[in-house]
Amino acid sequence: MSVTEALLLTAKWSNDNQGVITIIVFLVTLCLGWISGIFSALRHKPKFRIDIIPGPTFCCTYFTGTSYQSFDVHRTGVALYLAIANVGTAPSSIEDISVGYHWHLKPFSIAWLKYTIGWFWLHQQTVALTDFQAAIGENIKVYPFLMQRNFLSGSKAETYLDVGRSTNGVVYFEQGDSWGGFFPSVHNETVLLKIRIKDVFGRSHHTKIRVPSVSLEEARKYNPSFGKTLVELRDQELQASSQPN
Template identity: 65%
Template sequence: MMTYPELTDWLNNNQGLLTLSIFLATIFLGWVSGIFSALRRKPKFTLKIIDGPTFTCTFPLGKSKGQFDVHRTCIALYLSVSNVGSSPSSIERVSVGYHWNVKPFSLVWLKHSVGWFWLKYQAAALEDFQAEIGDSIKVYPFLFQRSNLGFNKTDTYLNVGQSANGVVYFEQPDSWGGCFPRAKNKQVKVKIRLLDTFGRSHTKSFRIPVVSLEYARKYNPSFGKTLSKLSGEKLPFDHT
């Protein structure tokens, strides 16, 4: 073990090496801290349901699949998305999941009633969602598609602290049996999954109301018509 005088002599004789070592250590620590700082910087999106067209509706299509009536489930969500993270990012996609209304203790029940059945891709709404407020009409913005009135779509690139509001709309293809949302007290539990451009997933569960097709079309006269329009099929209760 060095004595104090020996340590002093060694430091005096190796000042250059010591200075270089301190310099290299400073660079290394700065590089490492920069990497960790960059790793800590990531977007974090929070999801909220806001007042407006948020509901689910299941209605018959007037045809059968074996012994079952064929039906369609449509879901509208009026979302507010905020970036409360430490890095900007874009909203890439929004999906919605729900539990099927099937009998318990079967493989289907285990997969889609305990697990989630996902509508991964949105449908293009044929008309804007809107509501009468006194003598005025409020048109709700879409989160992804452009308004039919010519409004630009919502900017889905969110800097830190920014938020965006908009409607996302889903139509489920022809289904039958218990392949529709399980409701309790006229409410359905849904899980909303948002994917950002970095591939990160942000999810939150909500309860949304179950409504009739008549009620849904007060917000959008073309609610439930997109898939039928694309396939050239006419719904039995629509005359236009």
């Protein structure tokens, strides 16, 4: 069969089956549109980039002056001055922020396997009693909070992030009464932390950072109420002393 004859037969078949061809074209177009819509939806999602800004970013573990059985009770506080940018392709809001660390435990115990290979999480942020601040010459710089209002200005950072937008602020965590190796492991005066941010769609955004491990006296240079929130809530007296080793 020549090429000419083949083309004539194809044209005749097309003329005789126009209805079938129309349906096939319609179904193929529908499928392609559905598939492209799925891929388009997958491409459009938020992506938060998490960075640390110089300022009140540190971890502090301190004794409370009390004991549990034969153990001295200690607590851990974490302050993080975060910069969060939406570098994805869809807007979203910051819904929740958690911080995780590795326990300071002897190797090969059950808890060591769980919290030294894995992470122990502080899921609940703590309301700081006063603003984080620093003296710069004769002036006082007040750092904005990310998830609570500042006391002096009453301002609050924007947590809704459109594509290409960023926000920044301090988040604060206080861990309750602890003992033994239930505190962050310190290496070269730093602590490895994992920050997890959940957006309003339930997606998680992570980063790992090392932050300075400081004394309570150093921490309170940024905030005189550091470590006092749980004390105030429970109407207790805190007799803080040096950090665990």
